[in-house]
Every structure is written in structure tokens, then in C-alpha cells.
Amino acid sequence: MFILYGGAIVVEKDKMILPAKTTVETTDGEILGEIYHQNRSLTEIEDIPEHVQQAFIAIEDRRFFQHGGIDLKSISRAIFKDIIARDKVEGASTITQQVVKNLFLTNDKTWMRKTKEAMAALYLERHYSKKQILELYLNDIYFGQGIYGIETAAQKYFSKPAKSLTVAEGALLAGMVKGPNGYSPVSQPDKALQRRNVVLKAMSESGMLSTKKRLQEQGKTLGLHMQKNKDRPWMDSYIDLVMKEAAANNQLSLEELKRGGYRIIANVDEQMQKIAYQAFHQDEYFPGNTDGVQGAFVLTKNTSNEILAVLGGRQFTYGDLNRAAIQRQPGSTMKPIAVYGPALMNDAYQPYTLLPDQKMAVKGYTVGNSDGRYDGYVSMYEAVIQSKNIAPVWLLDQVGIDRAKSYLDKMGIDIPDKGLAIALGGLSEGITPLQVADAYHTFANQGTYIKSSAISKIFDRDGQAIYQSKIKKKHVFSKQVAWDMTTMLETTVKSGTASAGDFSKALAGKTGTTQHPQAKGKTKDAWFAGYTPNFTAVIWMGYDHSDKQHYLQGGQQLSDCLDKTYFD
Template identity: 45%
Template sequence: YMPYIDMVIDEAARLYGLSHQEVLRGGYTFVVPMDEKIQKVAYNQFQDARNFPGKEEGAQGAFLLMDNRTGGIKAAIGGRKYVPRGFNRIFAKRQPGSVLKPLIVYAPALETKKYNPYSLLTNERNSFEGYEPRNYNHAYSKEMTMYDAILESANVPAVSLLNELGVEEGKQYLEKGNVHITDAGLSTALGGLKNGVSTFDLVKMYRAFLANGTIIEPHVIDKVLNRHGAVIGESPKVETKIFSKQTAWYMTKMLEGVVKEGTAKVGIYSGALAGKTGTTSLPNDDNGARDMWFVGYTPNLVGAVWIGYDRTDKEHQLQGESASATKLFKKILTKANIEQKEQFMKPEGVETIGAPIRLRKIEDVKMKLAFSPFGLFKAKLSWTPLPDERIMYRIYRVENGIHTHVGTVNGAGEYEEKFVNIFSKPSFYVVPYNTQTNREGEKSKVAKP
């Protein structure tokens, strides 16, 4: 419990004017929001070296878990071998990597109301005034949705979007939460900061996505009582509005997608969970990692895990899976038997988003000719529709080398062209159409009679 006790001592001095000596001398009772079971589970997991994939011994970590409603800290681990009045890594500023993207890029973009989760963002390699971001998997495309950019933690869309918004526009939301960064370059989109941010900062700020856009200062003291049992101090629980509740709900749905089918799908936790992964690398080293992060939340709790070395060099760097922080976070929640039945609830008065539409090539288009009235022919096309009924199908006719859009079908797997000239040898193909992005998918093979 030592990290938690030290945080109580520090908070007693900062908020209630009680010195270290006064606290230790006794006479005061501190009511704290700690969940003893979660604290023990987290401590035990931090002693297990298998959770810390370091090249050498000594890989460290931090863990913080906060009650969403009150801001009370349920569990706090400041290091794997924490000593009284030691270095509490919960407050250590580290490079946040991609866990900063939702706070400085995507939520600010949604706040402008010019973007939504299925807005298309640039995903082509580009130079932004000399800064050339690269996607971690070296895969690029013309464009991708905001939803998928977050899901895959793509770097180019984040930098491109922050370039459009302006770095200061993104930073202002962190400033509202009293999180100050001095960096002014586009690398801030990817969490490339001079001084970094802390686990404490990230938990505080991510709470905005769960709580209709508001943050609350995390605390470890609910009440202070004197020797007579009278309350002489109480947590103020002051909330600050950062984002609109519409933005918060959009972010929750996208971050829930990250856990269900994106970079945070690894590990085991069966309850509702939303969150973001982050990894920072050593310069000129594609294999080692400096920091590994997961910041996320359930319907009731907000938390973060950081893994790394206090001082990183070629001999002291993280190896193995970049998902180690995500796995550790989920493992703590699962072993602590955190309630898993509750789901994220949409606030009143906000728009929701459907699941992303995924297009596939239509493989089985068939065409038949049949007689129509007046001795003419008609063409009947059929194919197996994709499972998502929101998908539309655009029909194209190829005649004398000219491709013509002749019709659109909503959700069905058949189309009829009433009059065709068989002497021009017409053929047809089908293209699925995404109604979220207003973009076509891959065209089918050409069907001939």
C-alpha cells in the first residue's frame, strides 16, 4: 500500500495543510476510496516479471485506477519495488505515444463539428513542412475513416488532421484540464513531446470521454476527521467541462472499437471496455520500445498502465509484444472480478453511430437474358448480397467500351435492366457502396450473358 499511503500524505499537505509529521503523529482519520482487492491484485501482477517484457531486469511500470463518478482513486501502483517516499511513477512524465491522439487530435476535430467518426482522412505518405510521419505497419492508402485511423493507430491521418486543425487548437483542450505541454510541432499528434505527460494526467483527461465531456481531479482522500470525529476536510469533487457530450460519446464508441477489433483486442476481459494503446520507440530502432501504454475505461472506472525503464538505452529497452500494457490492464480487471455486465449507455440528446460498414468484393454476379414485351430483351443480374443491409450496390453497364452507371440497389442481391441491345454485347458489373463514407468498394468481375 506504500504508493497509496505516500499519495495520501502528499494530498493531506497540499489540500488540507497537514504536514508529514502531523499525519504520522496520529490524531487524524483519513477516509480513502481505495479498493483493497484491486490494490492487492495490481500489486501482485506488478511483481510478476512475465508482465514486463524488458531486455534486462529492471523494467518498471505504473498503474492508476479511478472511480468515474467521484474521482476517487481505487488503486495506485507507483513502481514494481516501491519504497516509502520513493519515486512515484504515476506522476513521472513520459512520452505518451498514440494514447495522446484522442485528446489532441480526434476529440478536438469532432468539436469543430466538421468531422464525424466516418469522415475520411488522408492516409498517403506526405511531408508536412519537412516532417514525414510513417505508419507503424508501413501500409498506406489514399484515405481512411477516422474510426479506422483510431482502430489501427495510423499515424499519417492523425498528423494530417492536426495539420488542418492547428497544433494550438488541439493543445487548448489539454490546457483546460491543466495539462501543459510546450511543444508546437506536428509530432505532438503522435505524442512526441519534449517533457511528456504522466499516468495521472492521462487518467484524468480520459475521464472526459466517459463522463459527458467533463474531467474531475483524481483524489485519494474522501474525508479528513480530527481526533473527535469531526470532519475537517472533504474532497471538493470539482468537475471541468472539456468536450461536448456528443464528442465524448463518439470517442467512446470509437475507443470501444479499438478494444473489440483494433490494437487493444489482445488480452482477456469480457466486460465493456474502451481505450487506446500507445508505444514509443527508441531513435533509429524498430525493434525496441521506450514506453508501452494502455489508457482506458469501463462504464465505472478509468485507468492506465505504463511500462518502461526509468532510463532507456540500448541495453534497457522493452522487447516483445507492444500489447503488454493492454494485457496487464485487462488482467488486473479480470483477476479483481470487476463488474462486467454493465454496458456503456448513450447519453440523452446525442447522435449515435452504427458499426462501421465493411465492404467486400462481390464474387458471384450472374447475368441472364430474357424476352421482354415488344420482342426486346431484358437483363437480369443476381448476386449474393453482403450481410450488412446498409450497403448499396451500384450497377454498371459496359457497352462498346463505355462504362455507364445504370442503377442502384439498396441491400438486395438482384437488378433488372428492362431493355438491352443484344447486338452491342452488353455486360454488367456490381460495385458495393458504403453509405457511411459515400465511397465505392471494389468492382465485381464483369458478368456476360
């Protein structure tokens, strides 16, 4: 009675939910990356051809549809052989028992394990249909090379879904169950062919296949069409961002993604991603005084919330620091979003309003221009394109720090700082390249802020959409202010501090550098934030850990490496 009804103790229902890989795909359905503990794609029994099901039943458990989880005839035969050999020499496991062993038990050949196996098998047969058990079995089987389940095996060995498998192909996969490595069609093709033909013979003997059909199928070659894994190192940064976004916005942890079987549709443009990746491998674009210069890159689409490309670093691999989401001192890229944009929202200020340009202290905060030149007074226009320092500090004081920060808040930038150093990007914690991109995107989008996203949709393992990205707009600047800033930033690119490089099309942007605290006169961080009519991009470069032996070279001329190269 205990054996008959005690199966509920052994069966753990949560283990019957098989782990499945999560795929990251383009909007066109091309798989860009996979996240998993076990490389498994689930399929339903209705999508597995009957002749494929029969192949597994014929070779593994011919009386599957007749027994109740335990095949007494097979057990009697196995016990007799064990007694004769005085050892455990033959198994008599049904498909149901194999499911139990794989999911709930160890592989130890002991009578206690067999007792538990029988208990759980009887339980499954009473509570689940034969089709449900067979579906679980076919999705759980290991096929070698890290492949789990009939669907993944069909894709790996024949580059087709399980529903398209032929009789011979199904028999080949069924034959691998006994020993995935020993009967591997890749490393042991002769043994695999012989084993496939044994399966076909078993199907014929069981009445599942006519003799004529069996001979036809046995005459076929293995017919492998191995799926080639595309190596896409340029996608690592983007997939990493997708995982971070899934965790932050959808509460999907990395562990859940590795087992949950989700389909994540990404907003990536793979061609743009690849081009940026290739540029990041050109050392001449990263002028440091020694090796190890790093970078981050973000590209967004102006009319939507799509992140088209992201690089978290040079030679980025999974588990590395994703620098696109790391806070840095933004330098002068902060001026348009924290000072000039908010000031232009006040009717008292226009692009040609005169601002002071003389060495002075503003409420105790003393600052000078980086080039040491002062013109007494300059227009806001000139202050922007020449990246003056005194003018924006004075203007921030006039606008009011709290008011300026209210505009930053609308653009997703929440900083604890309360001093005038905000005007020059002197922040206690810094902001990320992603945040800078969204802020400049606001100017490109006629003053309307849109938070960018790497994820378009998420589907669960049952194909149900559990998330769809929605464009959430927030009015920040007027269209006139956005136009004024764009005009000034266009001139900055043509003849101002961002004029290095060569780009003939419409481009507005701003460079930013930060002084190195330990190497006098050297640059610690270098930025460019800019936009065309279609795209907004931000790039940062610097060292992960800066000291007096690690600094960037080139000063303002770093813009040659930062802006037009990537827009080209």
C-alpha cells in the same frame, strides 16, 4: 523567588503539543497505514477510567492532588538518602516533575537539572489544572516497543481503547512506567505480573481499592491480547500518493503529518489495490529484455473523483519513486485526447470523415505509420483503431495546436509544446499516468472532466474536519463526442491495436508505445488507457533509465499484458 517564578524560562509551550501519528483509513474506518515520528494516539482525560488514573497516581505520585508540583516530604526523604550514600541514589519526582523532565529537560541527575525541573513544575501547577497535567502525562509516557501514550498502549497490549481498560490492565500499564523494557509483559511476563501486583497493593494502601478487590485483581493473569500489525505492502503506493496530495492540496508537509495527529480518509478500494499489486509481481506481464522493468497503475471510478487504486512501481516501498505521478512520453494514448476529441467538437469532422494516409510532410514535420503501410485515405474511425500516425498529425494542423491544447488544459494537462509532435505524444516533458487517467475518464463520464483524488476527508487531532473533497466538474466534450470516441475505442479493443488479450465485457481503450532512442526498432514506453462503464484505468511500463541495453519486447503485443489483464 527565581525558582518560584522562573519556570516560564524552562517551559516551552510548543513542546506541550505532543506529536501524534496520522492515520490513513478507509471510508469504513479501517486503518490502512500510519505516519509518525512517535507512535502515539492522543486521548482526553475524560476518556481514561478513574481506576486507570488512580493506578498511575498510586505508584508514581500518591500525593499528586495534594502537592503544588513539588512534594517536600519525598524530597526530604530522598535528600537524606543521598547524603547517607554520598551520591544521587533516589529520586522524588512528582508526576508534574516527570512531565517537565520528559518534555523540556534531559535525564542528567544533576542539581541544576533538578532546579530547572522544580521551577517548571511550579509554573505548570500555577497555570494548568491537575487534570490537564495528568492528561499530558498519560499521553506522553513511553510503554516500550515504540509505543507512546496510554491510548496506544491499550490498543497494543489489549486491543482495546483506554476507556475500556480494567483495573488489572490499568495497573499493568502503570507498572511499566518504571522500566518499560524490564517490566514488559511480552519479554518479561513474570516481572510484569509481579510489578502489576505491586501497583494494585499501592492502590489498596492509598484507599483506592478495597482489600477484597485487590486480591481479586491480583489473582488474574496478564490477560494480554496483543494487537497484530497487519502487513499491507500493497498499500505503500497509495499512502505515498495520499501524502503527496496532502502536501500539494492542503499544505500538510510530511513532517507535519508525522506529528500532527490527522485522520485521512482515503478513497482506496483495498481489494482492487491488492489485486493490482499481486499482478504487478507476475514477471510474465512485464516483458523486458532484462530485469528491472517497472510499471505504474491508476484506477478511478467513472461517476466520482475517487482514485480506487494506485501502484507507483513494482516492489514499491516508502521513499521510492512513485511512477504514477512521473511524467512520461504517452505515445498514441495522446491521439484521442489531443486530436480526435477536439476535432470532433468541430462539426466539420465526424467518425467517418476521410483523412489522408500517405507519407508526407505537414508543415515541415515528416512522419510515417509505424507498420509502414499506407491506404491513401482512411476514415477517422479506421485511423483510430489502426493507430495511424499521418492522419492525426494532419488533423491536428487543421484543428489548430492552440485550440487542441485548450482542451488538454481543461483536462488538467498543461504542456509547453507547440509542435505537431503533440499528436503522437512526442512531448518535451511528458504527462503522468494520473493525468492520462483523468483525461480518459472524461470520455467515460460523457465528456465531463473530473480531477481525481486519493483523499476524501481530513480531520485534525481534535476531530474537526479541515478538508472534504468536492467533485469539481468541467465540461470538455459534448456527450455525442464522448459517445463517438467510446465507440471507436471499443472497436480498437475488439479488433484494433488493443485487441490482444481476452475480455468479454464492455471495454474501450487505446494502447501507446514510444520508440527507443538508442535501441532501433525497440520499445521504450508502453501504455494502455481504457475504461469500462464503471472504471477508468491506465497502466505504464518501461525502465526507469533507458539505454540500448534496456528495452521492452513485444511491440504492439504488449497490450496483451497491459489492458484486459487488469480489467479482468
